[in-house]
Structures are given as structure tokens and as C-alpha cells.
Amino acid sequence: MEEVAREEVEIDKDLRRKIKKTVKKILESSNLYKITEIKAREEASLKLDLDLSQVPYKVIVKEEVENFLEEAVKLIGNKLAMLPKRIESTSI
Secondary structure: OOOOOOOOOOOOHHHHHHHHHHHHHHHHOOOOOOOOHHHHHHHHHHHHOOOOOOHHHHHHHHHHHHHHHHHHHHHHHHHHHHOOOOOOOOOO
């Protein structure tokens, strides 16, 4: 049986930064109830004129989507924490 060597794709820092920035802009302007990682990757592929469906690129997009969502959850949690607490009275 012949082994097939995998090519390691080296992604430079500038391209990695450009992909992340593009994905973040897409997510910021999207309806988060409707956007998916796949849709974000496809839109970023079009904007960058680059096939982001390859494994090393998919990982970058996935990480950026996860980071964006984590930050969104933190922001929402912080805003909820700043809302005044309701004081429920037990007296009738």
C-alpha cells in the first residue's frame, strides 16, 4: 500500500490576519440567527478571491467565528449584568 504524503500549507501572518478581519466584518454585518460558519467562509472566499474550503483555511475561519461568538456572549452578559435587578416583594 502506497502512502500519500500530505502537503502542509504554510499560511503567512498577513494572510491569516486578512482572513480573520474579513470574517469578522462579515459576522458584524450579518444576522447571527441566519449566518453559519459555512456561509461566512463562502462569503469571505468571494471577497478574498481565495478558496477557504481547504483545511488550514477552514480552521482559521472556524476559530474566528468561535472567537466572535464568545465575545458576543460576553458583551451580552455584561450588558445584562448592568440592568437593574428586580426586587420582588413578598408582602401582600
